[in-house]
Amino acid sequence: MITQEKYRTTVKELLASGSVKMVIGYKPGSTPDRRRPLFIRTSEEADQLVLDSTCMTNLSGYLVTEGLLSDEKRVGIFLRPEGIRSINILAAEYQLNIEQIVILGFDSTGRDVRPLEGRNAGDFSGLLSEIKEKPVQTSKEPLLERIEKMNAQERFDFWQEEFSRCIKCYACRQACPMCYCRRCIVDSNQPQWINTSSHTLGNFEWNIVRAFHLSGRCVQCGNCDRACPVNIPLRLINQRMATEVLDGFDHFAGLSPTQEPVLASFKKDDTETFIL
Amino acid sequence: MAKIGVFICHCGENIAAKVDCTKLAAALGEHPGVAVSVEYKYFCSDPGQESVKKAIRDNNLSGIVIAACSPRMHEATFRKACAEAGLNPYLCEIANIREQCSWVHTDGDMATAKAMDIVRSMVEKVKRNNKLQSIEVPVTRRALVIGGGIAGLQAALDIANAGQEVVLVEREPSLGGHMAQLSETFPTLDCSQCIMTPRMVETAQHPKIRLLTYAEVESVDGYIGNFKVKIRMKSRYVDMNTCTGCGDCMTKCPAKKISSEFDCGLGKRTAIYTPFAQSVPNIPVIDKASCIYFKNGKCKMCQKSCQLNSINFEMQDEFIDLEIGAIVVATGFQVQNTAVYGEYGYGKFPDVITGLQFERLASASGPTAGKILRPSDGKEPENVVFIQCAGSRDPSKGVRYCSKICCMYTAKHAMLYAHKVHGGKTHIFYMDIRAAGKGYDEFTRRAIEEDEASYVRGRVSKVWQENGKLMVRGVDTLLGKPVTVAADMVVLATAMVSQPNAKEFAKTIGIAYDEYGFYNEAHLKLRPVESSTAGVFLAGACQSPKDIPDSVAQASASASKVLALFSKEKLEREPVIAVNNEATCAGCWGCVLACPYNAIEKKDIRDRSGRLIKQVAYVNPGLCQGCGTCVTFCRSNSLDLAGFTEKQIFAEVMGL
Amino acid sequence: MTRILFSDKLDNCIAKWRSAGLTVIGPVQGESLSGYAAVEKAAGFEFGMVLPERPLKELFFPQTEPMLRYTIKKNEIDTTDFTAPQGKRIIFGARACDASGLAIDDPLFGWDYKDEYWFQRRNESVIVTIACTKADDFCMCTSLKLAPDSTKGSDVLLRPIDKNRGWLIEELTDRGREAFAIISDYLQESSEPAVPTVVVPEKFNLDACVTWLQNPENFDSKFWKEISMRCIGCASCTYLCPTCHCFDIQDEGDTYSGIRRKNWDSCSFALFTMHTSGHNPRSTQSARWRQRIMHKFNYFPGKFSVNSCSGCGRCSRQCPVDMGITETLQEISKL
């Protein structure tokens, strides 16, 4: 509660001083356990601000809404550490100018919410390095462990079952801050690389390509997972790929706003034990 | 609606013996969009090509597939035929049913089935081919020749004499290369330096040649006609503009016991030195590693002796950026380190020497002033054993290939020895005598018949020292008996191998090399002087072991290729380049980072009032080489590669 | 006196229906998702949930449906049609909102071209709806002038009796009567009262909303931008909606053959209205959200005299950013 009150004041100050034109935060949702994104432009709107442990959504995707940052004015945004990593990637991929972003950082343990020190992306580089070295989640998710123990056939069956439910609503894509393409590859129909139909084959293709496009870019904010209306554990694939690029290329997505995209760069001594 | 012509070539029996071409033609005739499907014995023949052209005209074909040999063989042939028949040449695809089908499979039915898939897939591709126009790029008419040995000199002089600019880069302080080290040359026995040094002088004085010695190529960017080359001028510590080459500094230099590279360790040099007396330019360099001043901070004898104040210990490496249209690589070879043959005792017994060392002994300008004297005691050897193939044709310890020149120079050595040491005896252990070449076999016969060289066919198993003699044990395979020869000197005909940094250097220039580090020609028979990279040509022993006539011939051939390139103001290039869909590009610039050629730029998209709407990627068609790395990176599928478009490849797979 | 179907007889009924050739379908709680699915035993059903997460419409209008197979020959293309699956089925335990959704879409699928995939299934399906005795914060049937025991679209309405022991039977159509005649042996007469249906509070004034929507001036209202600012443009609301019916026809295949399919499509996607030229008449998310609301409460009723919403609340319940029809109409009510 104290954090929330402090931040309400901060938001009001930021708006009053004109240092930001808008702050993106959270407000109460349609049920007590729900939170909605909130776009604060006035002091009154700031009073609606809520900040607690149920504020899970990574809001950074809203920053790349067309036209929002084109006037070069600054925008404030409430971000968890993963969200800060997201905007670092967006900056590294030239989707936003990091100078325009005022970060109102927070994190939570259990029900406690605490603010994060700093306002600019650079202020958090120490924190992010720490997270890279010491991942918060020390124990692997049991389901992920279960999948990794399966043989290929069992894994295929597992995902076939999961993907068979997919309805191709693309909530995963739309919820992901990294999916900012003007035209998604599934919407490119000449040729149609990914079958648009939501039969299991088409769903398989879509989910594999989505995961590939997020490899080295996913910060595991969980937006896709929470958005999925048919409850596919999408986070697991992305988590697996994050481990792959970390182990393989020491790449921790979103460590800095100038980080080179892992799949647009290479090292001459990259591992190649799998190549015949 | 597509109207595709399918032309199935029998290639005599090469294809038809395994693939049922009649069945293939009939099946393709039923393929959607195929208007003509015919077979013929040799489509690459004149009547064959005429029939293709006629079919294109008669049926107003929208594309053709030639099912024949590899596109690497005849793609150009049939594209030309298309153009002659009024069809855009890029509407032609080759289905490779020879190298990758009929020649490699034993079962006829399986081969026919595979051929059918291959041709169908290409039909599907060609349906989606676009009419492409070749790209014109300007040509910078300035050649870079890398290496100042005989091949480099020849290429530089040929190009310069035709009126084009040349930059010649040599990493040593002087021109000359290996040829300058030789005594006399086979098969005429004319003095190597006598024919070499005038060329060196001519090169240095040529108004069209810019000579950069003691210099190395640092990086090469760009592409044919438009290379950007950075040269590192290594610091000589001697001002080239003021030094007159009087040699006072060398006389005064107290560090005199340095093993001379030029004399293959048989002679000594000073720390400030020119490699040899006739060096071009005749301007010394300071060998920093051996210089007393650089080691101890005291001495400067050279500086004190120099009346022109040309010595500058503060000199730094300098970089020169050049715009270059074509490159001739003439980086030469090195002699294999014969220490790998412990049994021959090289390095252990001072009188076991390499062929190149023998050249220095025999050379009038060498450390013994042309007298054949043993390195150990300076005595004239009475009995010399030559061991051929000391490294060549030996997959176990040496190299698998034949170094090509050793038979000839060993015969020459035997003759030179016979001429210089009357009554001396020579034994030559050999595997075969390979003396193909104008006057070559006559030359070796002369060595045997006139100069009494004793050839023993067999290999040497061991050399050891006994009572001041080198005992050479071998086997005479013609007699089937072991032989032991007591010798005063043993000369090893060592293998010619690639330069120690040949592979790294190839990567710097971007050319391909073989397993030995010799540079690959674009085609062994038909494009022997072109490298795998357009605009880069090969000359001399950097491509494979060669003697002087061959090196000179190849150098002149490279020069003529360069001149042919320079004969045009603009160059036509394959239009296989990436293009970007600006409407869908998200401007993430991953492609900019991924492009190996820095060919992708950021382009501003503005509205009518000039307001910036967004930035998108723009592919510079002059720089793009068409690898497609950016296309694969592009998540939104905005980039595509002409000639290998997403649509084409999709159709190819879907047509299988 | 009313007839009652006791829960403990349900297995017998299922067996009976199945032996009569009916596929028995009902609410099923899967490992990670609930929906309507075929069962063999009563134990497979889950009647306790407010509403299955997946809508009933997908049993009539699946997310992807093959229409025809084509084979490309040299000079002609052969086609073979796919038809909707044949065979009668009974949907036991539909929710009133889901059943209403079917009735709402009937005129749409039949007004000019009769969609056989829809009607084949409609004609062969008996909809047995169970009136709701519980609801959640998102339920809003009453706001749409429907009810937890609405009979719209149903062939039989069941009202639960106390302690989930069974249901009172209200046969609404001949098709319903026929289906229940099959199991008449297992039905009993009783005067036991039904558990009252849940009270779903009214969330907005529909008439006021419709009036506002019909006013052409409001088409360009700033309201649309404000309300949809957080919309991320996914299709979960439309795909889970029991009445959203848009589809796209796609050909999928290789050089030689393929399948033409009818796939769900959504007005939420930018691609939905994208022209080949690149121009998009609904270029912003607010325009797309406005379209969805206008379509449901203005255009659709204008043509078919019924709102294209049955108040199930799935759009709000599943929205990743907690939007939905409820909030929008609530806000419009306040204008």
Place this chain on the structure above:
Amino acid sequence: MSEPFEPKIVAFVCTYCTYAGADLAGTSRLKYAPNVRIVRLPCTGRISPMFILKALQKGADGVLISGCHPGDCHFTHGNYHARRRWMVFRALLDFTGISPERVKFSWISAAEGGKFADLINSVTEEIRNLGPFDQYQQLIKETESPATL
């Protein structure tokens, strides 16, 4: 005895190295299994993961991808980029149950005709031993079947 299973394999290769290596196998008249269909591309950098998925959709039991050895790329870096992508994509396929044994990667230079022939034989044999990719083909079959409900 039933007929041995003949796997269907699609190969994506770069034109400068592996395609030339395949040509060399041909000119050297080496013999190898006829199960592989080659798609020629300018560079391994052009080989998109999408190609692999489409090959599987076409019913391939295995996919082979091959190009120039590191350092030998005609386009200097294309194969380095490709190598990273493959490593990531391979892990992804593995995680979703598409066994790495069905998707093979190799470096084959223009000089390695023998290696090409050997590789085609060994890959064909391995995929033959794995049997048809039934699981994926089941997905394809499903798209061709009428709706069930």
